[in-house]
Amino acid sequence: MKSLVAIFATVGSVAAVVFALTTYVGQPVEAATRLAANKAQLERGRYIVHQVGLCIDCHSPRDQKGEFLAGKHLTGSPIPFTPTVPMPWMPAAPKIAGLPDGYTASDMIHFLMTGERPNGRPGVLPPMPPYRMDRRDAEAVTAYLQTVAPTEK
Numbered sequence: 001m002k003s004l005v006a007i008f009a010t011v012g013s014v015a016a017v018v019f020a021l022t023t024y025v026g027q028p029v030e031a032a033t034r035l036a037a038n039k040a041q042l043e044r045g046r047y048i049v050h051q052v053g054l055c056i057d058c059h060s061p062r063d064q065k066g067e068f069l070a071g072k073h074l075t076g077s078p079i080p081f082t083p084t085v086p087m088p089w090m091p092a093a094p095k096i097a098g099l100p101d102g103y104t105a106s107d108m109i110h111f112l113m114t115g116e117r118p119n120g121r122p123g124v125l126p127p128m129p130p131y132r133m134d135r136r137d138a139e140a141v142t143a144y145l146q147t148v149a150p151t152e153k
C-alpha cells in the first residue's frame with residue numbers, strides 16, 4: 001500500500017513537472033507568435049483603412065479648411081461632394097470607429113466580403129464603394145477598426 005502511494009506520488013510529481021515545463025516553455029513562444037501575428041494584422045488593417053480603401057476620407061469629419069478634426073477619425077461625417085447626375089446617393093457616412101452600431105466583428109467581416117449588412121438591412125448606397133475583400137483583408141480591417149476608439153485616432 002505504501003509503495004503504491006509512493007508510485008502515485010512520483011507519477012504525480014513527474015506529471016506536474018512536465019506540465020509546468022510545457023506551460024513555461026510553450027506559453028511565451030505562443031504568446032509572442034500571437035502578438036506578432038496580431039501586430040501584422042493590425043498594420044495591414046490600418047494600411048487598408050488609411051491608404052487603400054481610404055475609409056478615412058469619407059468617414060471622418062473635417063473642419064472648414066478640410067483638415068481632419070483631431071481625435072475624431074472614422075466617427076462619421078457628411079459627404080462633402082454631390083453627384084453631377086441624379087443617382088441613388090447617401091449624403092453622410094456613419095461612424096465606423098470601434099465598428100458601426102449594431103455590427104459584431106463577424107457582421108463586419110461578412111459585410112466587407114459581400115456587401116450584405118446585418119439583420120437583412122438593404123445594401124449601402126453610393127458613394128460607399130462596393131468592396132469585395134478577401135477574408136484576410138476583411139479580418140484585418142475589422143480588427144483595426146475595433147482598436148479605434150469611437151472618439152479618437
Ligand code: HEC
Nearest residue numbers: 053054055058090092093094096100117124125127128129
Ligand atoms: C467615397 C466615400 C466612402 C469611402 C471611401 C468609404 N465609405 Fe463607407 N460609407 C460611405 C457612405 C456614404 C455610407 C452610407 C451608405 C448607406 O447607408 O447607404 C457608408 C457606409 C458604410 C458602412 C455601413 C454602416 C452601417 O451602419 O451599415 C460600413 C460598414 C462602411 N461604410 C465601412 C467602410 C470601410 C471599412 C471603408 C474603407 C475600406 C469605407 N467604408 C470607405 C462612404 C464611404
